[in-house]
Amino acid sequence: MKFHPVLLLLLVTTGLAQPREVGPFTVHPIIPGVMRIEDANRSNPAGIQRDAQGAVTGFNNCSDMYLLVGRERALLIDLSNAIKWDDSAVASLQSLVGEAIGARKLHIAITHYHGDHTGMLPAFRDNPAVTFWIQTDEFKGREIFPPERTVPIGGDSSLDLGGGFVVEALKIPGHTDHSTAYFLRGKNLVFTGDGLGSGNGVWIFSAEGFAQYRRTVDRLITHIRTPANGIDESRLVIFGGHHWQKREKEKLTMQYLLDMQKLIADIKAGTAREERVTFGPYLNTNFISGEATITWNKADAEKFRAE
Numbered sequence: 001m002k003f004h005p006v007l008l009l010l011l012v013t014t015g016l017a018q019p020r021e022v023g024p025f026t027v028h029p030i031i032p033g034v035m036r037i038e039d040a041n042r043s044n045p046a047g048i049q050r051d052a053q054g055a056v057t058g059f060n061n062c063s064d065m066y067l068l069v070g071r072e073r074a075l076l077i078d079l080s081n082a083i084k085w086d087d088s089a090v091a092s093l094q095s096l097v098g099e100a101i102g103a104r105k106l107h108i109a110i111t112h113y114h115g116d117h118t119g120m121l122p123a124f125r126d127n128p129a130v131t132f133w134i135q136t137d138e139f140k141g142r143e144i145f146p147p148e149r150t151v152p153i154g155g156d157s158s159l160d161l162g163g164g165f166v167v168e169a170l171k172i173p174g175h176t177d178h179s180t181a182y183f184l185r186g187k188n189l190v191f192t193g194d195g196l197g198s199g200n201g202v203w204i205f206s207a208e209g210f211a212q213y214r215r216t217v218d219r220l221i222t223h224i225r226t227p228a229n230g231i232d233e234s235r236l237v238i239f240g241g242h243h244w245q246k247r248e249k250e251k252l253t254m255q256y257l258l259d260m261q262k263l264i265a266d267i268k269a270g271t272a273r274e275e276r277v278t279f280g281p282y283l284n285t286n287f288i289s290g291e292a293t294i295t296w297n298k299a300d301a302e303k304f305r306a307e
């Protein structure tokens, strides 16, 4: 059977764009050499699960790992939830990463310390070939990485994966004290964990966290608009740590960040749209402007207004 060249190209390119399941994970290609790996599959899909009548039957707050494969090295950003619902999780992750990176050296970076982004560490912790590129301040008092194979990021730093893939780490505190974003230089992609939220709302756990977050949003916008950083803001795509939470938004873009900046000004002015929520005793209010939501605390927001 002979394929028309255009049809063949179509088959190859659509093949590239198709999600693929490996055990409990689903691999979503982003661009050649960059993929999103979600700890969800058709048997346990992302987010709130419903039956045919619409009744809630389950929930998978899956998170995302991002694998960046350069010419010489590869970087895996984040390690998802610790999967208990599929016995093949460790072996599946090892094999899918191994298949994608071949003989390249593997580095692992983490956006922040929360357990839903470090859960699959057992798949790589004891592998002597793996190096951890870690914002060590984030893990003070909760050291989980093998010290002899941990390279501290130390402020802002970069990692050259070869073949034009350079990853730049930039601190984005607020959600946690040392949350870190990873820009893939020249590709207009940034991986932010929970540092900016994933569309549903960035969770801010204290007044100090909010003060940090205000500075983070301003600093990120400045970073993106500094020509030397080589970012085309009209093409920038932000990949959060819980991709499914972006809901109906097609993708998170520069507009999301600009809306965050406006939202912070609106909170200060008392004009932000507010929605009462109950994510525990502290996280009681969603503040909303445009595409941006900050999940925070009503009383601390009032104090911020009065400052």
Ligand SMILES: [Zn+2]
Pocket: 112, 114, 175, 194
């Ligand atoms: Zn988090």
